[in-house]
Amino acid sequence: MTAQQLRSGQYRRVLYDVYVSASLDDSVHVRCDAAALILPQTAVFCGVTAARLYGVPVPDGDLRVHAAVPATASTVPRIKQLKVHSYSIPAGQVCNLHGCRVIGPERLFLELAAAVPRIDLIIAGDHMLRRQVSTRERLNAFLRDCHRRRGVRKARLAMPHLEPRSDSPPETRLRMLIVDAGLPRPVANQDVFNDWGVWLARPDLSYPAVKIAIEYEGLHHQQDHGQYSRDIERDGRMIDDGWLVIRVNKDGLFRTPRQVVNRIRKALNAHRPPR
Template sequence: MMIPPERPDDDPRNAPVYLRKTLLANGHDDRSIRRLVDAGVLIRIRPGAYTDKTNHDQLDAAGRHGLRARAVVQRSCTDVVLSHVSGLPEYDAPVWGLDLADVHVTRPDGRAGRHEAGVHQHCGKLAEDDVVDRHGVRVITPTRLALEVTTVASAEAGLVIVNHFLHCGMTTEEELLERYAVMDRWPNTLRTGLVLHRANGLVESVGESRTLHLILDAGLPTPVAQYPIKDESGRIIHRVDFAWPEFGLFLEFDGKVKYEKLLKPGQRASDVVIAEKKREQRICELTGWRCIRIDWADLAHPTRTAELVRRALRQARAA
């Protein structure tokens, strides 16, 4: 298992959380705290918990959830560990399709948890190697975290997380299956087995994971992810997102992040689009295959998009 390095101390996601009791102990009162909030110096992130507004305003939804989670840990009257969706920000994992309204923590003491005031407390037996320290807080390890997410999210969102951790090397299929084997008493694990069956560490992004989910959920043939394309000399020159070699068809997911990654200094977005079109033409010349492209808008209409892929597969087979 490879754990990524911790982020720099000055990262706004590491912004300090000030509890009301700490501010009072340092000479403030409720009136002065309100003045700081009104002046835009502090912002309340949870009852009795504040942070610097300038740092908070730089964060996306995942970063702000991470700060709320830290406040919950600081205010907790018992020992808790960040778990489920609330552990993801500490690994910079995607949070697509996940409900960030509640902060999720797990009690290591095994006592019954509760769900109140925006906090979902889980109880569960934690092994010694289930918990690590990240950015000053205790958080569940990626292997267990990936499995936990499948119990509180849709299969599609769960696949995004499992594929992410696999692709980044933070867990392996063997580690996931070994941990899953002792999940027999966990609640809401019906989707977990399905997600693990569909998981693929070659899948590189949220859009690609969602595309794979769409394909498999529609009962379409399983494609090969990151299929290598070779030139006349046998050298690998490209990889396509998904391919059905037996049908002579490949699929590319077009997302904004993908094009930003391809953008070189001095290039415009239109330059990348033209280069990508030339790349597609070259692949078609080398393989004789057809290409289909889908984007975020297509993923919003899975039934229609699945039929588009199904029709392309039929046409490719007939050709």
């Protein structure tokens, strides 16, 4: 194939000297397949790249392909879109995922602790537990054996906050907003029944003892007429049963979080059970 053919509209460059058909959409899998062609066979995808291969949500800022190679590797490419880390990963901490060599999920959680903000680490951990990428027991066991490793203290402190019942990153952010404000930790996605055992709803977050439900309303809740109607009916069932429903949207979560916290705090004080 000539250079002129590669520069034509039929192909696009993924990495230096690596091209694909222009009809092939960009993805982390395509970028990793391209990187594997120029990396040593001992290379292991790590960090945020490994997270994306697992489907674990991480910030979008760093789209480079991250890979680790042994310090003894003779040829290591130096490419702008490729970040090569020079360290060895024990064989027991390497998995084969979609044909790619990636670090194991427990090692991944530790690496994310050193690379992303605390709330993003908890979001990633929630997802890993929810999707059974790992378990709380395996994560704790791995971190217990780590000593003087970058990010290990942050990872250990995040563990008690992980919630396997969390459905989405905004739910995790809302839960941690409440917890970090010093309020009691709400229950995540627990079914609500009335006194006759009839199912009413499964609120995102709730305080069942005082009948307070907290719902995060994403854009799809507002733009999908069917979903919006179901949300209204759900809230109505809970209100009829004596529940207070607090709805939070993206603006409340990111622009006016203090108002959200104050609203929840006032509700808890007003619905405090009698002694």
